[in-house]
Amino acid sequence: MKKKQRILVYQQNGGGEKKIAALSEYGKDLFDINIFNIDQALPEVLDETEDIIGTEIDADLVLDFLKHPDLSYDLAVLCRDLEIPIVASSKKTEIKTAITPPTCCYLPRMEGLGHYGEHFGAPEYKTEVENGVIQSIEVVRGAPCAATWHATKKMIGMKVEDAIVRMGVESQFFCSANPAGWDPIYQKSLVHMAGDIHSKALEKSIKG
Numbered sequence: 001m002k003k004k005q006r007i008l009v010y011q012q013n014g015g016g017e018k019k020i021a022a023l024s025e026y027g028k029d030l031f032d033i034n035i036f037n038i039d040q041a042l043p044e045v046l047d048e049t050e051d052i053i054g055t056e057i058d059a060d061l062v063l064d065f066l067k068h069p070d071l072s073y074d075l076a077v078l079c080r081d082l083e084i085p086i087v088a089s090s091k092k093t094e095i096k097t098a099i100t101p102p103t104c105c106y107l108p109r110m111e112g113l114g115h116y117g118e119h120f121g122a123p124e125y126k127t128e129v130e131n132g133v134i135q136s137i138e139v140v141r142g143a144p145c146a147a148t149w150h151a152t153k154k155m156i157g158m159k160v161e162d163a164i165v166r167m168g169v170e171s172q173f174f175c176s177a178n179p180a181g182w183d184p185i186y187q188k189s190l191v192h193m194a195g196d197i198h199s200k201a202l203e204k205s206i207k208g
Contacts, residue, residue: 004032005114008059012038016065022146030115046070064088103177105143120144125205147174167202168195
C-alpha cells in the first residue's frame with residue numbers, strides 16, 4: 001500500500017470545500033487531509049498573521065484556498081522557510097517557491113508534489129473511440145474542483161468532433177475559478193482557460 005500524503009488545506013469561509021470533497025472522492029485513498037479553517041472577519045490589511053496561520057506546519061503539501069492576500073503571502077513565506085511545497089492556484093505572489101498556476105487545472109506535472117501532483121492538475125485521459133464515437137474515458141489526472149470527472153461523463157456516446165468542443169463547455173459549468181478573473185498573459189478569463197485545457201486534453205488523448 002502506498003504511503004498516504006499528508007495535505008494541509010488552508011481555507012477561508014469554506015472556500016475550499018468543493019476541492020476538499022474532490023480530493024477525498026477521487027484521491028484513491030492516497031491522502032491524509034487536514035483542514036485549517038479561518039472564518040473570522042478580517043481587516044483589509046494584516047500586518048501580523050502569526051496568530052492566525054501559526055508558525056509551524058506538519059504536512060507534505062499545503063494547498064492555499066485563502067482569500068486574504070496578506071494571509072496567502074505569509075503562508076507562502078512560511079512554507080518556503082519550512083521547505084514545504086505549496087500550491088496556490090490563481091494567486092499572485094513574489095514568493096518564487098509558491099506554485100501558482102492560473103487555475104487549478106493548469107498545474108503541470110512537477111517533482112515534489114507526490115500523489116497530489118500525480119492525480120490532480122492539468123487533465124489527462126485515456127479515451128476509447130469506435131467508429132468515430134467515444135465509448136469510454138478514463139480520467140488519469142483531473143482538476144481538483146472535480147470538473148474533469150463531471151464533464152467526461154457527458155462525453156460518452158458523442159461523436160469525437162462534437163465531444164472535443166463540448167468538453168470545454170461542460171468543464172466550464174463545473175469550474176470553480178472566478179468567472180470574473182482574467183489572465184493578462186493568456187488574454188482569457190480563467191473559466192475559458194479551464195475549458196480550453198480540457199478540450200485540448202481530450203483531443204490529445206484521441207489522437208494519441
